[in-house]
Amino acid sequence: MAVQLDARPPVAPAPRPTRPGLGNRLSRLDTKYSPYLFIAPFFLLFGVFGAYPLAYTFWVSLHDWDLLGAEHPYIGFDNYTQLLADSDFWHSVVNTLGIFVISTVPQLLAALWLANLLNRQLRARTTWRMAVLIPNVTSTAAVAIVFAVLFGREFGMINWLLDHVGISAIDWKANRFAAWVAISTMVDWRWTGYNALIFLAAMQAIPRDLYESAAIDGAGRARQFWSITVPLLKPTIIFAVIISTIGGLQLFTEPRMFNSGTNAIRGGPLRESQTVTMYMFENAFAPHYNFGYGSAVAWLLFALIAVVAAINVLLLRRLGGGSRKEVSR
Amino acid sequence: MLTFTRRRLAAVAVVAATALLGTTACGGGDDAAADGPITLTVDVFGQFGYADLYQEYMASHPGVKIVERGTGGNLDEYSPKLTQWLAAGKGAGDVVAIEEGLLVEYKANPQNFVNLLDHGAADLKGNFLDWKWNQGLTADGKQLIGLGTDVGGMAMCYRTDLFAKAGLPTDREAVSKLWPTWQDYIKVGEQFTAKKTGASFLDAATNTFNTILLQTAGNSSGYSYYDTSNNLVVGSNPAVKQAYDTTMDIIDSGLSGKYGSWSEEWVSAFKQSKFATIACPAWMTGVIEGNAGAAAKGKWDIAQIPGNGGNWGGSFLAVPKQSKHQAEAIELAKFLTSAKGQIGAFKAKGPLPSSPQALEDPAIIDSKNAYFSEAPVGKIFAEGAKSLKPVYMGPKNQAVRTEVENAVRSVELGKRSPEQGWSDAVANAEKAAAK
16 A cells, blocks of 8 residues: 655745845755754764774784884784684684673573563553663673672682582683673673663554454464564664674673683683683783784674674564564555 | 854854864873972882882972872783883873883883983992893893882791691791792692691692792793793793693692682682682782781791792883973982882882892891781891892793793693693793794
């Protein structure tokens, strides 16, 4: 049922003013260019703090750039070829992807479920909705320090609790998978509520009558959720997935603070929980101070995020593709 | 017309304000008026013990205000910050502390620092142990980067209460006699462990490894990971292998509490009395006091280090070229590193002077440390200080050391066999040195 909305009856052109006054001309300029001025601050800031560093990082990555050195010889793509053959780099990529999957999948599912609960008629609804955001407003570093203590090998509360149910202590920092789980817990604790609120906002935009007619047709709560809520939330879910991908692959504070002591930037003696950003720091700053190599890591991370985000979007498109038509029918 | 201009003005104002914000945000630094009092910032890590000295200096120099940053901080967090400030040409203090392991990297780029020889420092040569003075010089000897603060003469700190619980002697003379060598130390550790006191014998194998390495290297070739021609010799220097093997014996005997050094757990382990001994260079006494807290006062004591001597750590004070008050900063650095300044620091937090005059001063020789059961720290540390044998450090010493110590740690945590650990250490050290 296509309706052409922009079809207008033909109108005779308005008579042109014979002598356009100065004010008139300026006001035309105003309507034409002012909008650009108003959006300029963003682009100015983006140029200074976004585009320029990006380009400069690339420039640096083409050089043998000792952070303290006086000279920085040009070496072309040597940093990149070295990096692609660097097993420690790929190790950090696997860590990052591992933590990303372990944290993001349960996080978004939990957020969806939470949002669905918060969307119901609850007593003190606003309080509940605000409460889920509280973890997000606490400082990441503070959270990470507390969690690092909770996950301590000997003095940590988690191991103490595990001990009570007969599970022997886990060395959370020295076991690669355990470290991933511990870090994912921190990430989820912080971001689940935030995503739940975003989902909730989108859920409230779904017309009630869809649910009412579904209920009349005999659809239960679960059926309504999967056949109405989820498909209509798809754009929001894609947004949340992309944002989580960017955040998840750039994960730094949580794993960095999780590891304390000497060379915490390694993420453990065998780099058990070193993410790509940590590897970037290790190379660009202490102990290597190789800014060029670190910049190359940064650019490969950028590429990695773009690839993973694209894969996520494609996957989601395919998953949700069929059901959308059904609903709109 | 009027609305138009106002709107446009507003737009221009927004853009201008944004641009301004951008520039001012990077500003900072001290904004003292030209004639008014100046603020000198001193960047340190750990405990340098300068608080009282600042008061004294400010009293005699009314135009100077001193602010110290980084007190109690971790060297691992401090050194990247300092490097970033130097690279950015902004942000560093007027006087900065540099640990000897990092000094080599800064010496490779001396243009970041004021040449103290241009400011009359040459006359001060006699105020420092020869090797300490030489460490501060660039390879060509033409630039002096830093004036020495302390040296890291070594001892073994131990908990008398835990020793008593394990039926070991607690008197420091008797304890020193228990372990003339590291193998004896291991035997004592095995006795201690057999008594099941609930504490480990030592904190972390990495700390002990570094102690043994610096001692062994100092007593033999005089270098550790790099030889004096800057060739990487991790795999071929017998001192490194010997230290590694001894450390493996320690791990094998189950003596280590495996608390990663300088981690939260390590600090907690101090507080909860979870280990009985820790290799302690003089500066470590301040760290122990800070970590173990007032509750453990009088429970610690200091004995001789197994083996013979050795030097671990020690720092320098330098003045970055970016300082706006170079002349005043140099004066302050000279004051803090003078014999008097070093004695003051030693009394406050225990770093052992690098000045021969200070080392002979009765204030040092006769000093006792109340926290460590009135141990005669002056005698224990200062007596050996003048015969300390320094260990040469190569260009990427810090990165290489990190790799080797992490290999030790992976064995300590049971993730690698001693053989795998050793091959990891050699391979990773080579990789790190090439970066």
